[in-house]
Amino acid sequence: MSKPFLIIQLRPEDAVADSEFRAILRYSELDENNAVRARVERRGLPDIELDDYAAIIVGGSPFDITTPEGAKSDIQKQIEADFMQLFDRVVGADFPFLGACSGNGLLGRYCGAKISTKYAEPVGGTDIRLTEAGTKDPLLTGFPESFRVLLGHKEACDEVPPGTVLLASSDACPVQMFRLKSNIYATQFHPEGDPEGFAVRINAYKNHGYFAPETADELIATIADEETPVAQQILERFARRYSGR
Numbered sequence: 047m048s049k050p051f052l053i054i055q056l057r058p059e060d061a062v063a064d065s066e067f068r069a070i071l072r073y074s075e076l077d078e079n080n081a082v083r084a085r086v087e088r089r090g091l092p093d094i095e096l097d098d099y100a101a102i103i104v105g106g107s108p109f110d111i112t113t114p115e116g117a118k119s120d121i122q123k124q125i126e127a128d129f130m131q132l133f134d135r136v137v138g139a140d141f142p143f144l145g146a147c148s149g150n151g152l153l154g155r156y157c158g159a160k161i162s163t164k165y166a167e168p169v170g171g172t173d174i175r176l177t178e179a180g181t182k183d184p185l186l187t188g189f190p191e192s193f194r195v196l197l198g199h200k201e202a203c204d205e206v207p208p209g210t211v212l213l214a215s216s217d218a219c220p221v222q223m224f225r226l227k228s229n230i231y232a233t234q235f236h237p238e239g240d241p242e243g244f245a246v247r248i249n250a251y252k253n254h255g256y257f258a259p260e261t262a263d264e265l266i267a268t269i270a271d272e273e274t275p276v277a278q279q280i281l282e283r284f285a286r287r288y289s290g291r
Contacts, residue, residue, distance in 0.1 A: 048289055049100040050082045056107035056125060056148055058087045065246040066105045069238040073278040074103070074285035087121065091128035096135060101142035101288040103281075104149035106236060108254055111151050111161045112201045130156055140227040142288040144281075147199055150221075150232035157207035157226060165219040169198030169248060169256055169265055171272040174222045174235065180213035183225060185283045193276035195222075196239030196269065198247075198256055203234075229288075237280040241269050 053070055057063040067083060070076075082099070084092055087107075094102075109122045118126075133156040136143050145153050151161050175192045203221040206212045214223035214233075223233045236244075245266045252259040 048080065049098065050080045051076055051285065051289070052082050052084060052094065052099040052102045054091070054102060054104045055083065055085045056087050056105065056109060057085075058108070059250045062247055062250045063087075063105075065243045066238065069240060069243045070103060070105065070281065073238050074281040076285050076289075080289070086125060086128070090121065090124040091132060094132060096139060096141050100290075101144070101284070102136070103284070104143070104145040104152075105238070106146055107148035108251060109148060110201055111155055112163060126152065136230060137226065140229050142229045142284075143231065144237075144284050145232045146236050146238065147197070147234060150224075150234045151201060151203070153226065153230070153232045154203040154207045154221070154224075157209055159207035159221075160204040161201050162204050163201050164204055165202040165221070166200045167197055167202075167218050169244070170269055171196050171274065172216060172218065172235075174214045174216045176214050177212050179211050180223070183211075183213055184287060185231065185280055186213060189276055189279075194272065194274050195235035195237075195277040196244055196272060196274050197235040198244075199234060200255060231284070233280070235277060237277045239274060239277065241266075241272055244269050244272075 055063050063085060129152045155161050171194055173192050174195055176186060180186050202219050206221055207224060210224040210226045212224050216222050219234055222235060225231050248262050248265050252262045257265060
């Protein structure tokens with residue numbers, strides 16, 4: 047029997063976390079029989095034995111790395127410290143990892159990149175471009191040079207994290223996807239993103255500073271027709287590659 051995928055979530059809101067989990071399963075073509083779910087927003091990361099899993103997928107979070115240390119909650123501080131320890135082992139083993147949005151920021155900071163609000167992007171759809179290295183990457187080979195993604199973030203990497211390879215970029219946010227070593231990936235966008243899931247997030251985070259609260263309904267209407275099949279295929283390729291199916 048093949049090893050399961052560990053899906054780590056950092057969202058305190060049950061509706062948002064459940065929606066995200068369903069989307070990750072749907073677009074990776076995994077199911078609950080070959081995925082282990084870990085919600086870490088209450089107690090931090092559990093003890094993780096990498097040998098027990100085929101790969102790790104990390105979802106998004108309302109936590110911001112750029113929040114001043116004194117204003118961070120104890121659980122956010124713990125989660126950030128836990129991930130730095132986890133990355134020591136993931137990077138040391140070149141263990142299969144895919145982090146989206148907050149996973150991107152956590153890995154980027156671990157690698158030494160400055161994280162700031164300089165390249166924040168509003169909630170919605172946008173086009174990103176593959177780099178030359180991106181066109182040759184196993185997860186992205188054969189993809190169109192430019193494709194649509196869903197995103198929304200208040201912070202991002204200011205530069206390509208040291209020691210990594212830039213795979214995708216855009217004018218508004220230069221670091222959209224990067225790879226560390228051979229098997230460790232991060233995306234600033236949400237590969238699991240779809241209009242249904244983003245509507246749940248917009249309603250949940252309307253007072254979190256991503257957008258003006260009174261524009262929530264307009265945002266939901268704007269993204270209703272967004273289609274991001276290429277971005278979603280990244281999850282399917284990642285799962286297929288590391289499950290051996």
